Amino acid sequence: MAIDSTAGGGARAVCRRLCFCLAALVATGSLRAASAETDGWQLLSGYLFRDAYDAFTRQPVSADRARALGEAASLLNHPPVTAGKIERTEAQLRQLIAADGTDDTAMYARLLLARIVHLHRPAEIAEVETAYRAVIQANSSHPLAQVAAGKLALVYLYQRPDLSVPQRLAAAAELAPVAGTGFLPETACAYYRALAGAALFYNVLDAQVLAWLHRADAIGTQDVLVAASLRIQLAEAARALGRREEALAAYHRFLESILPTDNRFRTARERMEELEASP
Amino acid sequence: MTRIRPMTLLAGVILVGLFVFSAGRLFQNKAGVVVSPDVEVIRFAHWQLEPGVREAFAAIAADYTALHPKVKVEQMDIPSRTWKQWLRTQLVGGTPPDLIELAAYENPDDMLARYFTPVTAYLEEKNPYNDDEPDLRGRSWRESYAAELIPTPDGMGSYYNSNLLEYYGAPNTLITVRMFYNRNLLKAALGEERVPRTFDEFVTLCEALQSYAKKTGQPITPLAGSVFNITKITDTLFYTVTQRLAIELDYSLNLELSGHELLIQYVRRKWSLHTPAVRASLQTVEAFGRFLPPGWVQLGREDGMLQFLQGRAAMLATGTWDAGGILMQADFPVGAFKMPSFRRDDPRYGPGTLGRTSEAATFAALSFGLTRASKHPERAIDFLRFLTSRKSNTKFARISKWLPVIKGVPMPVEAEPFQPVLDGYIGGVNMRGLGMRGANAFLQYLHLLSGKEASADRFIEAIEPLCDLGAGEELAHIARVTLTTLRQRDSVLAGLYRQNNASGLARTKFDRLAASQLDSEAQRLQGLRTLEDN
Numbered sequence: 001m002a003i004d005s006t007a008g009g010g011a012r013a014v015c016r017r018l019c020f021c022l023a024a025l026v027a028t029g030s031l032r033a034a035s036a037e038t039d040g041w042q043l044l045s046g047y048l049f050r051d052a053y054d055a056f057t058r059q060p061v062s063a064d065r066a067r068a069l070g071e072a073a074s075l076l077n078h079p080p081v082t083a084g085k086i087e088r089t090e091a092q093l094r095q096l097i098a099a100d101g102t103d104d105t106a107m108y109a110r111l112l113l114a115r116i117v118h119l120h121r122p123a124e125i126a127e128v129e130t131a132y133r134a135v136i137q138a139n140s141s142h143p144l145a146q147v148a149a150g151k152l153a154l155v156y157l158y159q160r161p162d163l164s165v166p167q168r169l170a171a172a173a174e175l176a177p178v179a180g181t182g183f184l185p186e187t188a189c190a191y192y193r194a195l196a197g198a199a200l201f202y203n204v205l206d207a208q209v210l211a212w213l214h215r216a217d218a219i220g221t222q223d224v225l226v227a228a229s230l231r232i233q234l235a236e237a238a239r240a241l242g243r244r245e246e247a248l249a250a251y252h253r254f255l256e257s258i259l260p261t262d263n264r265f266r267t268a269r270e271r272m273e274e275l276e277a278s279p
Numbered sequence: 280m281t282r283i284r285p286m287t288l289l290a291g292v293i294l295v296g297l298f299v300f301s302a303g304r305l306f307q308n309k310a311g312v313v314v315s316p317d318v319e320v321i322r323f324a325h326w327q328l329e330p331g332v333r334e335a336f337a338a339i340a341a342d343y344t345a346l347h348p349k350v351k352v353e354q355m356d357i358p359s360r361t362w363k364q365w366l367r368t369q370l371v372g373g374t375p376p377d378l379i380e381l382a383a384y385e386n387p388d389d390m391l392a393r394y395f396t397p398v399t400a401y402l403e404e405k406n407p408y409n410d411d412e413p414d415l416r417g418r419s420w421r422e423s424y425a426a427e428l429i430p431t432p433d434g435m436g437s438y439y440n441s442n443l444l445e446y447y448g449a450p451n452t453l454i455t456v457r458m459f460y461n462r463n464l465l466k467a468a469l470g471e472e473r474v475p476r477t478f479d480e481f482v483t484l485c486e487a488l489q490s491y492a493k494k495t496g497q498p499i500t501p502l503a504g505s506v507f508n509i510t511k512i513t514d515t516l517f518y519t520v521t522q523r524l525a526i527e528l529d530y531s532l533n534l535e536l537s538g539h540e541l542l543i544q545y546v547r548r549k550w551s552l553h554t555p556a557v558r559a560s561l562q563t564v565e566a567f568g569r570f571l572p573p574g575w576v577q578l579g580r581e582d583g584m585l586q587f588l589q590g591r592a593a594m595l596a597t598g599t600w601d602a603g604g605i606l607m608q609a610d611f612p613v614g615a616f617k618m619p620s621f622r623r624d625d626p627r628y629g630p631g632t633l634g635r636t637s638e639a640a641t642f643a644a645l646s647f648g649l650t651r652a653s654k655h656p657e658r659a660i661d662f663l664r665f666l667t668s669r670k671s672n673t674k675f676a677r678i679s680k681w682l683p684v685i686k687g688v689p690m691p692v693e694a695e696p697f698q699p700v701l702d703g704y705i706g707g708v709n710m711r712g713l714g715m716r717g718a719n720a721f722l723q724y725l726h727l728l729s730g731k732e733a734s735a736d737r738f739i740e741a742i743e744p745l746c747d748l749g750a751g752e753e754l755a756h757i758a759r760v761t762l763t764t765l766r767q768r769d770s771v772l773a774g775l776y777r778q779n780n781a782s783g784l785a786r787t788k789f790d791r792l793a794a795s796q797l798d799s800e801a802q803r804l805q806g807l808r809t810l811e812d813n
Contacts (some may be wrong), residue, residue, distance in 0.1 A: 016321060041777040045775045047442070047443070063742055069773070070774075076770050077770040114385065115769045119418060120769075145783050184784060184789075185785050185790065194801045197516055198801070223793065226798075232532075232534050233533050236532035259426075261426045262428065262639055263704075264535060264637075265702075268534060270633075
């Protein structure tokens with residue numbers, strides 16, 4: 001018995017050791033996989049698409065959805081970019097959504113699909129609109145829905161020649177509840193600037209344009225060059241609309257916060273002085 | 280037995296000799312880099328072979344070594360002609376120096392991301408080598424720069440990358456363009472040394488110099504030739520004569536006519552080469568073009584410089600990067616002035632002008648970036664801090680005659696005329712911005728604006744069809760190039776989203792790049808809409 005028991009204990013010990021080794025191997029493997037994934041995102045954000053793809057595919061394919069998204073995102077720009085790779089990316093993204101359409105990964109997959117349809121392969125504008133709408137409809141209170149709404153606004157502003165200019169502006173402005181939210185303030189600021197920019201491009205300057213510029217200014221941006229341009233746009237737009245006091249206040253604000261590398265100081269000051277001198 | 284012919288023998292001897300010489304040089308160089316293992320070697324590379332720059336860097340490197348005896352600083356000056364190949368080889372081979380000069384056109388995004396370390400975090404720390412400066416002591420390294428390293432509006436600056444949203448370099452100087460002149464010749468021609476304050480005075484000066492040459496029989500021309508130098512003059516004149524037109528064409532109402540707006544408004548036929556201000560800008564070239572030396576269009580930049588240094592031309596327009604070389608090599612006293620502008624009451628050129636253009640947006644240059652392969656990154660950053668401290672930048676400006684870039688560095692007397700003009704107006708319309716085809720056509724037909732038969736109208740007639748074609752092509756080309764960047768950013772944003780999402784996305788790199796992508800996309804679509812509608 002003793003012998004048996006010792007033999008059984010030894011076998012258990014061996015088993016335990018084996019289990020431990022297996023667990024250690026699995027843990028190491030997981031750690032390596034996690035590290036490869038972290039590296040992958042890092043490389044992807046640094047424009048190193050081939051390296052990112054290698055990092056995401058270093059480990060055998062698993063059920064890790066985030067890694068699969070990383071693989072698809074890096075494949076999209078894997079050099080040389082080919083129609084075949086874009087097709088594969090699209091298929092992978094559709095699989096991700098089909099497997100589980102509710103999580104954050106699916107949300108990003110939808111956005112990437114919309115971007116592929118819009119910019120990476122030829123498509124009808126109706127398909128582009130549907131793809132962006134799909135992101136917004138999946139969860140309109142999501143930062144990625146905000147990104148999609150901003151892009152959809154550009155489609156209305158510039159890629160719907162069948163609409164009149166006022167209709168283009170109105171359709172883009174209707175997206176404000178999603179595109180102008182606070183999840184991504186820089187993106188919201190860019191959206192309002194895009195609305196005003198399109199109106200000015202079409203030679204439309206009215207109170208609504210000024211309001212969009214004010215909204216962008218109120219949200220603010222960390223980009224000091226964009227912020228400075230917004231301030232002078234407010235002054236020039238108010239001046240063109242005959243809002244003298246508002247224009248003067250905006251000129252003052254622009255001049256007080258002028259950047260040392262801004263060439264516009266003297267020109268803006270002179271225009272302000274002209275306005276001050278006018279009745 | 281076959282006899283070896285003497286010529287073959289001679290060739291063989293030369294070949295062997297060359298081999299031995301090369302091997303010897305190689306061995307010498309190898310021997311040169313062997314240093315004690317406890318000595319850190321920092322190498323920095325640049326392409327500024329202009330006289331004065333290498334000497335300035337060498338002096339600062341010697342100061343650093345005196346302060347840190349266990350550090351050896353090696354300067355590597357690589358000719359600009361071989362820079363591109365050299366850079367690629369070094370980076371790919373994994374043997375780059377610690378610090379490398381950066382330029383946006385030489386360092387694409389993927390190169391910066393792969394081979395260089397962002398220095399954003401370092402720049403927000405203090406520069407310990409400014410500890411003795413009471414006004415800089417409390418400021419960050421970035422804030423010690425005169426313009427605090429504000430990014431360039433076009434994202435093309437050497438120190439900041441607007442796609443990667445990171446600083447990659449620490450610059451050392453500013454660059455402006457000036458008219459250098461031979462003081463002796465100016466005095467001899469005018470009877471006194473008086474630099475022109477208006478364009479008319481400039482033309483009068485050219486006339487006086489030409490008369491002086493004729494009278495004395497000396498082979499002197501008023502202006503040194505070469506397209507490179509002359510376009511420095513034409514750019515300044517174009518920007519000044521058309522300032523009011525720029526405000527009219529600036530549909531985004533930000534008092535800044537971008538290259539994008541310039542093209543769009545041309546395709547929309549809001550301006551043309553016949554627009555009075557544009558025609559007047561070409562007539563300015565017609566006015567001084569008759570003083571250019573014969574065959575100047577064929578001359579290179581070096582020829583122009585040689586003409587000036589040999590005293591065969593009285594004036595030379597060039598960037599301040601040539602200042603050190605001119606001041607050191609000219610055996611006559613040299614002065615410099617900014618190309619004069621026009622009076623508003625000038626009957627011919629005045630209607631479209633506001634006044635001299637501002638140079639506030641003169642961005643810092645000669646930036647050094649830290650390579651990822653650096654064996655001593657902290658030491659390399661320390662040397663970079665030393666190099667761009669107030670004391671070292673003072674020394675750099677004094678020896679090189681280049682403009683300083685750090686707050687409070689005294690301007691060397693010789694560099695005073697190169698100081699950027701801050702109190703000026705916005706720039707106007709430059710027809711050279713009409714894309715590659717337009718720019719090439721401009722150079723091809725520039726000779727029509729020079730010589731006795733100079734005629735702006737003939738020039739316009741020759742160049743206009745090419746500009747009409749070129750502007751649309753350029754918009755389409757920009758749309759194609761932007762599309763590549765936009766597509767790449769789709770993948771990049773996915774990476775940033777995963778990295779930034781954990782602690783909220785507001786104002787993160789993801790948010791900032793998504794906003795920037797929306798801007799670029801809108802601009803691209805404006806170009807495409809314009810092409811479709813016109």
